[in-house]
Amino acid sequence: MVRGDQRARERNHSRVLGAVSSVTEPIRVLIVEDHQVVADGLAALLNDQPDISVVGSAASVADSITRTQELKPDIVLVDFRLTDGTGADAGAGIRQVRPDTKLIFLTREDSDGARFAAIEAGASAFIHKSRAAAEVVEAIRTVASGGSLFTPRTIATLLNRRRAMDTQLESLTHREKEVLRLMAEGTSSREIAAKLSISYTTVRTHIRSLGSKLGVHSKLEAIVKARELALIE
Template sequence: MPPAGHPATPSENPRGDGDNEPTRVLIVEDHRVVAEGLAALINDQSDMRVVGNVGTVAECVPAAAEFNPDVVLLDFRLPDGTGADAAKALRSIRPAAKMIFLTREDTDTARFAAVQSGASAFLHKSRAAADVVAAIRDVARGKMLITPRTIATLLAKRRSIEAQLERLTPREKEVLTLMAEGLPSRAIAAELGISYTTIRTHIRSLGSKLAVHSKLEAIVKARELGLIS
């Protein structure tokens, strides 16, 4: 404990609640080298420790039940789902746990899913180690690192995406997805069991509704709409 009149430093009291126990961190990351590096970084801090290190959505729930983490550090892309899936599952058993997404997934779709799942922070893996450690400390204290302005922007973009999706027929969504996968028009026709002429009609309709006229534009738009990952 610090002397009377001397405020606790972040390393002495990470949660700011009078509890001097280290912040318990659960890592959910399927790349072992990355997970081990994060564990070494966190365990090198005096005010936090890794209590579990798992690589799938299925593994994170029993791990959280056993170790009762204060903070969960999640990748977005996992072998059996997403970090958002994991966060939602964790909420049902450890509602007080704080969620930090640490990922290479740099899309508004991923950010929106993280916000919906109750994340307190969303960091790209290119961020410095010191930023990750600082985020864990801040989030453990209850700080929200995703700003209201960011959330409002994501909501506005999401409404725009939903409006665009509503304008598309189910068949047009299929055609756009296959265009984004690189299939030429005749191959799309064969895949869907419809005529080449009909495919050309769908592609013209997509061009009119979404301004999609090339494979590259199709890939960008399909990702934006969440039709492909």
């Protein structure tokens, strides 16, 4: 009877140790960032947390997928603009090779298009680089525990905006898209006329049409709208 009790206590002790081990296992993070100084700073910040461990870094879409296969991170912290594509491209590839890995976008990109691309890639959070370090750390913990920073309301709002942008884009002619793109690049009306081999009067007609369809009346508004419609990066 004593031996049985002893064996039972040993089994219980082993189970407790196993449970403690699983609880204290650090969150494994892979950083995907094409600016090494930024990547190093993030790694230093995260490795200073007792429950987070940076297992590696990557600087491109291709490398991020390879490193995910090798390192098996719990979370990939990814920038949106990379040397050979976008964070959304990286996210799609990462989710293919390791579906259980969670994605957090940490970027200076601030457009609805980028947010929607992140959601489509399977991201659980989209954080601007201007946010406090504590928010990034908390986001990692939230996502690692199965949470998401995208609320149903946020997703619904983005979907509605995306539909509105698609409608606007479909309303533009090919020539109007060219004119808008050139306006957003800072090209003057006369330079646009020369580049497209059309008259100055025709350019002004296209600009008036853009103003009517999109509410674009200045170069700044053209830049904002062209980015929203993904006509420029």
